[in-house]
Amino acid sequence: MLTTALAAIAAFEVVFFSKHDKTLFGFVKILWVQFLFKHRIYNIWLCSKLHHCTFTTMKSDQFPFNLPSPLEKLHLPGRDLWIKRDDLIHPIVSGNKWRKLKGFFQILVPGEPITTFGGAYSNHLPAAAFAAKHFGHPIIGVVRGEELNARSNGLLAYCQSQGMALEFISRSAFKFLREQGWTGYRGRILPEGGAGPHALEGCGEIWRELADEPDHLVLASGTCATVSGILAAMPPHCKTQVHAVSAVKGALKEHTAVQQQASAKHITLHWEDEIHFGGFGKWSPSLLEEDKKFEKSTGIPLDPNYNGKVWAYLQRTSLEGKVVWIHTGGVRF
Ligand SMILES: Cc1ncc(COP(=O)(O)O)c(C=O)c1O
Numbered sequence: 001m002l003t004t005a006l007a008a009i010a011a012f013e014v015v016f017f018s019k020h021d022k023t024l025f026g027f028v029k030i031l032w033v034q035f036l037f038k039h040r041i042y043n044i045w046l047c048s049k050l051h052h053c054t055f056t057t058m059k060s061d062q063f064p065f066n067l068p069s070p071l072e073k074l075h076l077p078g079r080d081l082w083i084k085r086d087d088l089i090h091p092i093v094s095g096n097k098w099r100k101l102k103g104f105f106q107i108l109v110p111g112e113p114i115t116t117f118g119g120a121y122s123n124h125l126p127a128a129a130f131a132a133k134h135f136g137h138p139i140i141g142v143v144r145g146e147e148l149n150a151r152s153n154g155l156l157a158y159c160q161s162q163g164m165a166l167e168f169i170s171r172s173a174f175k176f177l178r179e180q181g182w183t184g185y186r187g188r189i190l191p192e193g194g195a196g197p198h199a200l201e202g203c204g205e206i207w208r209e210l211a212d213e214p215d216h217l218v219l220a221s222g223t224c225a226t227v228s229g230i231l232a233a234m235p236p237h238c239k240t241q242v243h244a245v246s247a248v249k250g251a252l253k254e255h256t257a258v259q260q261q262a263s264a265k266h267i268t269l270h271w272e273d274e275i276h277f278g279g280f281g282k283w284s285p286s287l288l289e290e291d292k293k294f295e296k297s298t299g300i301p302l303d304p305n306y307n308g309k310v311w312a313y314l315q316r317t318s319l320e321g322k323v324v325w326i327h328t329g330g331v332r333f
Contacts, residue, residue, distance in 0.1 A: 095328040113140070206229070219328060276309065
C-alpha cells in the first residue's frame with residue numbers, strides 16, 4: 001500500500017509536469033511532506049535531508065550534531081517546566097544515544113569490528129548502526145527474538161540498510177548473554193543500550209551543559225547509564241534532586257548501583273518504578289492520549305517507552321522550584 005502510494009506520487013510528478021513548473025512542483029512537494037508525516041516516516045526523510053545539508057559542510061570525523069542541546073522553557077497550565085532537548089541532537093543518534101556512544105567510538109582502532117545487542121524496538125540499534133557506518137566499522141546487531149527478521153519492522157530494516165549484520169536469537173539466549181556480560185562474540189562488545197564505563201563522560205556532558213543547578217532534574221532510565229553519568233558529573237552535596245523514572249520493571253541491580261552512587265556524593269535520588277506500565281515496551285491508551293496532547297500543545301514528540309512515562313510522572317508529582325526534564329529522545333520508525 002505504502003509502496004504503491006509512493007510510486008503513484010512519483011509517477012504523478014514525472015508525467016504531469018516538469019520541475020520547471022514551480023507552482024505545481026511546490027504543490028506536489030507539499031503532498032509529499034504531508035504523506036511522509038502521516039505515515040511517520042519523517043525521521044528517515046528528515047535524516048536524509050539532514051545528511052544532505054550538513055555532511056557536506058562537516059569534517060569527515062564529525063557528526064552533524066546539534067550540541068549543546070537547547071534548553072527550552074515550556075509554559076504549561078499551572079506550571080513552568082524546562083526541557084533539555086537532547087531529542088534534537090540528531091534524528092537517528094537521538095537523545096542520550098550520542099552521549100553514550102561517543103566514548104565508545106573514541107576507543108576503537110580504525111575499522112575495528114563491533115558487536116552490539118538490543119530488542120526489536122531498541123533505539124540503540126539504529127543509532128549504533130548509523131554511527132558504525134559513519135566511522136567505518138563493521139557491526140553485528142544481535143537482536144532479541146529468534147522469530148524476527150530484518151523485515152519485521154522499520155527499525156530493523158533501517159539497521160540493515162546501514163550495513164548492520166543482524167543476528168536473531170531466542171529471548172532465553174539473550175537473557176543468558178546479558179547475565180554473562182555479553183561474552184563470546186567477536187569484535188569490540190558494545191553492551192545493550194550502549195551502556196558501559198565509556199558512557200559516563202558523554203552522559204556527564206548533559207550536566208555540564210546546564211548553566212545553573214536546577215532544583216530538580218527528571219529523566220527516563222533503562223540501564224541507568226545516563227543517570228549514572230549525570231551523577232558522576234555533579235558536585236558532591238549538590239542541591240539538585242535527581243528523579244529517575246524507570247521504564248523497566250524490577251531494575252533492582254541498576255537502582256541499587258545508582259542509589260549508592262548518589263548517597264556517596266550526598267545527592268538526593270528519587271527512584272520512580274511505579275510508572276513503567278507493566279515493563280519495557282508496555283503502556284496504556286491513556287498514556288498515549290496524554291503524550292499526544294503534550295505533543296499537540298508543545299510540538300515536542302514523546303516516545304511511549306521512555307519520555308512518555310516521564311511526562312506521566314511529572315503530571316502526578318508536584319515539584320517546587322526549577323524543574324528540568326532531560327528529553328532523552330526516541331526515534332519513531
Ligand atoms: C529514548 C531513551 N530514553 C532513555 C533511555 C534510558 O537510558 P539508560 O539506558 O542510559 O538508562 C533509553 C535507552 O537507552 C532511550 O532509548
